[in-house]
Every structure is written in structure tokens, then in C-alpha cells.
Amino acid sequence: MDIAPNRLVPGQIVFEPTGYGLRIRVTARDANHRTLWGFIASPDSVEEHHCLVGVYSALKELLREELDKLGEVTQSSDDPMSDATRALDSFESTLQWLRNSLEVQKISKETLDRARAIARITANAERQVLLAANTLRGMKRRTGEASAVSDDLGL
Numbered sequence: 001m002d003i004a005p006n007r008l009v010p011g012q013i014v015f016e017p018t019g020y021g022l023r024i025r026v027t028a029r030d031a032n033h034r035t036l037w038g039f040i041a042s043p044d045s046v047e048e049h050h051c052l053v054g055v056y057s058a059l060k061e062l063l064r065e066e067l068d069k070l071g072e073v074t075q076s077s078d079d080p081m082s083d084a085t086r087a088l089d090s091f092e093s094t095l096q097w098l099r100n101s102l103e104v105q106k107i108s109k110e111t112l113d114r115a116r117a118i119a120r121i122t123a124n125a126e127r128q129v130l131l132a133a134n135t136l137r138g139m140k141r142r143t144g145e146a147s148a149v150s151d152d153l154g155l
Contacts, residue, residue: 007062007066009030009031009036009062010030010031011028011029011030011031011036012028012029013026013027013028013029014026014027014028014029018040021042022042022043023040023041023042024040024041024042025038025039025040025041026038026039026040026041028059030058034056034057034058035056035058036055036056036058036059036062037053037054037055037056037059038053038054038056039051039052039053039054095122098118098121098122101114101118102114102115102118
């Protein structure tokens with residue numbers, strides 16, 4: 001299932017006889033049949049937990065995209081106060097963008113679908129932020145409004 005922050009890549013696993021004895025080439029291919037990764041399976045390799053896997057250009061491109069997303073989150077400088085303020089400003093901007101996407105002239109099925117997704121996404125994000133923030137020492141305690149979104153959604 002393609003649930004944020006996970007990313008689903010539709011495709012298939014292909015078993016191809018190699019023509020060299022008891023060996024099968026196993027590859028993962030995307031929906032366009034581009035090879036993502038592969039290895040050669042033999043009776044001995046099936047007994048092992050680990051084997052050498054070839055990583056091909058299509059998967060490398062997907063990995064670069066995912067790693068770039070992580071890189072944006074983990075950037076820091078020598079000024080943690082500015083980093084925290086910048087991250088909070090960015091988060092507030094994202095929340096405002098989500099809120100604005102619910103302000104429509106007419107509520108359609110698509111609007112309701114989007115609202116459900118936004119509710120799920122923001123409730124999950126709030127839960128993760130609260131779990132991480134509750135471990136920080138010296139933080140002021142939050143009152144009941146901290147989990148109002150989660151409570152309203154029954155999460």
C-alpha cells in the first residue's frame with residue numbers, strides 16, 4: 001500500500017532460467033519492465049540469507065529521489081536555533097497549504113477524499129512529532145489541546 005512517507009513502486013518479480021544448469025536470474029522490474037534489481041539464484045544461494053544483488057539504473061534513480069527527500073529533512077548548520085525556527089516556519093507553511101486546499105466553493109467527492117487523506121496525514125504527523133518531542137528534556141508540558149486532532153479522528 002502506498003502510504004506516506006512510504007512509496008510504492010508497482011512492478012513484478014521475474015524468474016528467468018539462465019540456461020546454465022540449476023540457476024535462475026531473479027529480477028524486480030517496474031511497471032515499464034525496467035530492471036530495478038536482480039541476482040542469480042542457485043540451490044546453494046537459496047539456503048543463504050544474504051546474496052549479491054545487482055542494483056540497476058532505474059532503481060538508482062528512484063533511490064536518489066528518496067535520498068534527496070531525506071537530505072532536505074536532515075540539513076543542519078552550526079546554528080540550531082535558526083535551524084529549528086526555519087523547520088517550524090516550513091512546517092507551518094505546509095499546514096497552511098493543506099488547510100487552504102480544503103477551502104473550496106463546492107464540496108465534491110474529490111474534496112472529501114482529499115480531506116480524509118489530509119486528516120490521516122496530519123494526525124500521523126502530529127503523533128510522530130508528539131512522540132519525539134515528549135522525549136525532550138526541558139520542554140513545557142502541553143495541555144489537552146495537543147492531541148485534539150488525533151482525538152477528533154479517533155486515532
